[in-house]
Amino acid sequence: MDYNLQDTIAAIATAYGEAAISIIRLSGKKAISLTETFFSKSLQNSQSHTIKYGQILNKKKEIIDNVLLLIMKSPNSYTKEDCIEIHCHGGILITKKVFETVLKAGARAANPGEFTFRAYKNGKIDLSQAEAIQQLIHAKSELAAKEASKQLNGRLAEAIKSFQKRLLDTYAIFEAYVDFPEDDLDIYDEKKNFVYLEDIIKDMKKLNDTFDDGGKSLFETSKFILVGSPNVGKSSIMNLLIGEDRSIITDIPGTTTDVIKENINIKDVNLQIIDTAGIRQATTRIEEEGIKKTKENIALSDFILLVLDNTNKLNEEDEKLIKSYDSEKTIIIYNKIDLNKKILKRDNSNITYFSAKTQEGLSKLKEMMRQMMLKKMPSKEGVLITNVRHKKAIEQAIEYAEKVLIGMKKKISLECLIIDIKRSLSFLSSIIEIDIDEEVLDLIFSKFCIGK
Numbered sequence: 001m002d003y004n005l006q007d008t009i010a011a012i013a014t015a016y017g018e019a020a021i022s023i024i025r026l027s028g029k030k031a032i033s034l035t036e037t038f039f040s041k042s043l044q045n046s047q048s049h050t051i052k053y054g055q056i057l058n059k060k061k062e063i064i065d066n067v068l069l070l071i072m073k074s075p076n077s078y079t080k081e082d083c084i085e086i087h088c089h090g091g092i093l094i095t096k097k098v099f100e101t102v103l104k105a106g107a108r109a110a111n112p113g114e115f116t117f118r119a120y121k122n123g124k125i126d127l128s129q130a131e132a133i134q135q136l137i138h139a140k141s142e143l144a145a146k147e148a149s150k151q152l153n154g155r156l157a158e159a160i161k162s163f164q165k166r167l168l169d170t171y172a173i174f175e176a177y178v179d180f181p182e183d184d185l186d187i188y189d190e191k192k193n194f195v196y197l198e199d200i201i202k203d204m205k206k207l208n209d210t211f212d213d214g215g216k217s218l219f220e221t222s223k224f225i226l227v228g229s230p231n232v233g234k235s236s237i238m239n240l241l242i243g244e245d246r247s248i249i250t251d252i253p254g255t256t257t258d259v260i261k262e263n264i265n266i267k268d269v270n271l272q273i274i275d276t277a278g279i280r281q282a283t284t285r286i287e288e289e290g291i292k293k294t295k296e297n298i299a300l301s302d303f304i305l306l307v308l309d310n311t312n313k314l315n316e317e318d319e320k321l322i323k324s325y326d327s328e329k330t331i332i333i334y335n336k337i338d339l340n341k342k343i344l345k346r347d348n349s350n351i352t353y354f355s356a357k358t359q360e361g362l363s364k365l366k367e368m369m370r371q372m373m374l375k376k377m378p379s380k381e382g383v384l385i386t387n388v389r390h391k392k393a394i395e396q397a398i399e400y401a402e403k404v405l406i407g408m409k410k411k412i413s414l415e416c417l418i419i420d421i422k423r424s425l426s427f428l429s430s431i432i433e434i435d436i437d438e439e440v441l442d443l444i445f446s447k448f449c450i451g452k
Contacts, residue, residue: 003117010107012099013451019090024099026084034105035084048073056098064097079115080122112450126432128156140270144218157432159383164428166200171421174414194408201401208394215384217376225274225298228307233335236356238275266370303329310334331368393427400424
């Protein structure tokens with residue numbers, strides 16, 4: 001994308017639609033002077049972070065809207081440039097007319113993420129903080145928002161800079177020894193330097209492991225799939241969990257032939273419920289295709305909600321289903337306890353008893369799902385890797401640092417080892433600094449909404 005830093009950019013920063021107010025943002029060297037051409041009051045002598053009440057005027061000096069204008073002067077703004085925020089009435093038409101007036105005055109419509117890109121380019125935030133802003137916007141749980149906030153406040157950058165400093169210590173020792181071999185420097189203690197570098201690698205690996213130990217789960221939507229024979233009540237349970245009649249319910253076996261998905265939030269976690277066709281010997285080609293889709297979605301799901309009929313004895317298919325799923329990732333739901341109060345006991349801690357008719361057991365089922373999902377979440381406080389790009393960069397930094405260790409064991413010349421240390425440092429830098437491929441920047445900022 002074309003991120004011309006010389007342009008003054010503008011965007012509607014609030015969601016499209018009818019609301020109490022809409023916010024239009026401008027950023028750039030001419031943000032204030034452009035705004036003066038369509039605002040009813042002078043802005044040149046205004047203090048930064050002040051608000052003015054006035055009117056947006058068209059070229060004929062007719063009033064388009066009464067607005068509040070926020071003035072934020074460089075460098076004390078989100079982008080470190082002069083910024084203006086126009087708070088107008090929130091109708092779709094009036095917002096569009098105000099925005100068109102801004103563009104006609106000479107501003108350019110901003111690209112996705114361009115305000116944050118400028119904040120990054122102007123040194124207000126590093127690249128990991130820019131990505132944290134995106135994660136914070138899309139966080140679907142309190143845990144995810146908390147972790148994004150930590151990264152936005154520089155916790156990850158601190159950890160990366162610590163690794164860089166320690167690697168630079170090793171680099172400096174190697175460089176000094178190579179440059180001044182005749183001085184018989186005593187700083188190059190091979191054993192001590194080996195252990196020092198080994199400790200850095202261990203700490204980098206420890207941080208990198210947090211991705212698989214729960215970091216990646218914070219910003220993923222875990223999938224719970226309803227599985228069972230036809231007519232055990234999967235669709236009824238689906239409707240109760242999401243709070244609306246989404247799945248069709250009948251007494252006819254095989255009604256559900258397609259996959260139905262809905263997202264829900266249980267307290268502080270976000271998850272997806274998937275209703276599927278009942279598993280049995282199909283009687284029609286449509287049902288056969290539905291069962292095929294069920295099995296495909298089971299393979300892609302994180303957790304299983306296995307629904308059984310508490311009014312019937314378990315048949316061979318039920319027993320096969322129970323044995324085929326990981327008990328740590330499966331909740332067995334005995335449904336229809338309103339018709340049969342006799343509880344079928346089994347040796348499994350993840351069992352609950354349910355009535356889709358009376359809703360008995362609904363709260364307990366939701367809490368079991370929440371607790372099962374929380375087990376995937378990080379168990380430790382501290383810095384976490386939640387971003388695939390960061391994980392790959394640290395892995396490559398580790399790879400080149402390990403090459404240095406191998407080289408030291410093999411007595412390879414320090415000149416060659418210095419090259420690998422520099423490569424390791426470069427991959428760490430790519431997480432937070434601006435020395436990075438433009439294609440990577442496009443990939444990161446293109447995911448932002450326009451106006452951020």
